Amino acid sequence: MKLSRRLLLSGAAIALSAPAYLRMGLAQSAPIVIGSMTPLTGGGGPYGPEKSDAHRAVVAKVNADGGVMGREVVLVSENSETNPEAAVRAARKLIDADGVSAILGTWASSVTLGIMPLCQEADVLQLYSGSSDYLPDADRKGICFNLQPLNRAWAVALADLAVQRGFKEVGFAGPKNDFASSMGESFGESMQKLGGSISGEPFYYNPDQASYRAEAEQLIQLDAPALFIAGYITDFTPMFRELVRGGYTGQIFALSFAVGPEFKTAVGDAANGILHGSPVPPIGKDSYDAYLELVGLTPNGQVQASYGCMAYDEINLCLLGMEAAKSTEAAAVAAEIRKIANGPGDRITTFAEGKALISAATPMNYDGASSSVDFQPNGMLQSRDFALYEIEDGTDTILLTTTSSATE
């Protein structure tokens, strides 16, 4: 095929102008455009689809019930690829081409932070889940909300458990990423408050390695009575294997998402005795069950779709905020989201309930599927349920569920 200049030029012109025609068609009904940017591939790949499903399920229901401010809600999905470079390009498209009023669903802190300057400049609301302690720093306009508690809250609960079990000195290890490195700092502080300490320095390793033998040897030489390894399943599993092989007999603390069913089948009996914890949705609560049923899951008393339930709250809050503000302007919507999330007012759990109260001008308090959803002034969550487990005979035995406060 010979690509002539004329063909190239005309082809490029048609392709470039196509979205403009599309937009002209849409502008007549003036829908509300919301961006859903979830990690559909890459490190967050296992969690992106449930987040994107939750967004779509809520939007479908809201549109069927008459939309927001009587306008249709259009959800534009993009893949963050769990990579800030790709996410910035996707965010450019959402903001500049689709004209979204909000971007929901980012998962990795590097992605959330990566697109934040763009969103701030264009006055685009961000609702996301992330736990890096650095997240609140870049939100100058107060238009970001986080549905996941920051690491400080996780660290408090795990340090409590360690001290209760008689471990005053715990070694810390984690992959070198923003999540684990801020976890290391927070865990050290929490241990100190309880009169304990971290053995030596927090130890960071590079994720995605072929072998963790050298790292495991170093940890064993630390000779700590207990180790907290803040890894993901992909690095925690080989690291744990090397520790067992190297003869480490101390107590292991981990994060629940690293020791799921895959981990337990991979290591067998060796998993017994591991203590782990993570933020959990309120199992058995009506709002959580309502979410599960909406996306076609059956409540079974276990943690399911732990990121999807946060996405459900993201989209509900975003749409409620717009309905209440009678606008899609970020600052106004953010102010309403604060009121709706924190109350005081009548308890609501869905958009439909909230819409009814808004038209009756009654104050409300949104109770979500992932938590009661109350925000601090900086947009970070005040508290969330946190469950601690021990692995016994290959299954998780719940030790306790606390509401870990992020404000202490």
Add this chain to the structure above:
Amino acid sequence: MESYLVAILTTASVYAILAMALNLQYGLTGLMNFGIVGFFGIGAYASGIVTETLGQPMVVGTLAAMVVAGVAGALISLLSLRLSGDFLAIVTLGFAEAMRLAFNNEDWLTRGPRGFLIMTRPVLDGLSREATPWFILAVFAAATLVTYLLLARLARGPFGRVLRAIREDDLVPATLGKNVLLYRLQVFVLGSAVMALAGSFYAHYIQTITPQNFTTPVAILVWMSVIVGGAGNMAGAVVGALVITFIYEGTRFLAPWLSGLDPTQISSLRFVIIGVLLIAMIRFRPEGILPERVAPSRRDADKSPPPQTRRGTT
């Protein structure tokens, strides 16, 4: 929509500068540099550190970035340029990975995985919000143009002829008394500095850089730009970068026609489409959109058609 096009063209101009640098190294000289992101990252971080940590203006940051990357390029090339093509590819790939790990672990300098915030932007004070993206695009386009003029001039001149000779068979220029190592070194250093220029601009444009911004997929994108555009042709590198960006970004707009699929499937399909388009381009136009053209020497200009280059025939 126009603001989206402005943003995408701004990003594309960063890729275009990277592609021209790679074209100098690979297209003209045949050096297999897979470590583009290493130099790109050095440029971004060096510029960020000079402007934010040391409080200098962006011009100083960009110049410092080019110097630092040039020195790094010189060291890498002295280590590895005597090695032939494949080995250089492996060494540079390793260098890029080592740099990413350094950015990730040297928190005191780069703030590690939490990301480096850059407040210095390539704009004039008092510019309105509407005018800012256009101004940034103008700055980036000007940088692309200047890079193009300089590198195209180099490629056309005697220097470029020696580089092509080295690419085809390094024994020939060596026999003619050319210092092949010195030429390769110069090309590598110049290319690295130009990549750092792109890195510096990119960093000040997106304002938050993390080590994750400098992973191999970016290098692949630049390689595709050079190959699709036409290796050996400077204008081809620019066109290639524009075409690749257009394919990457344009495929996003297919989603409204695929309403039967869920976002995960659409996103996967998008990568399939990108792959098929690239394969089709290479299948039907292996020499690139703008193939390399070598001016015939004065002596036989009127006797024979221009000599076919190696790449033109394969």
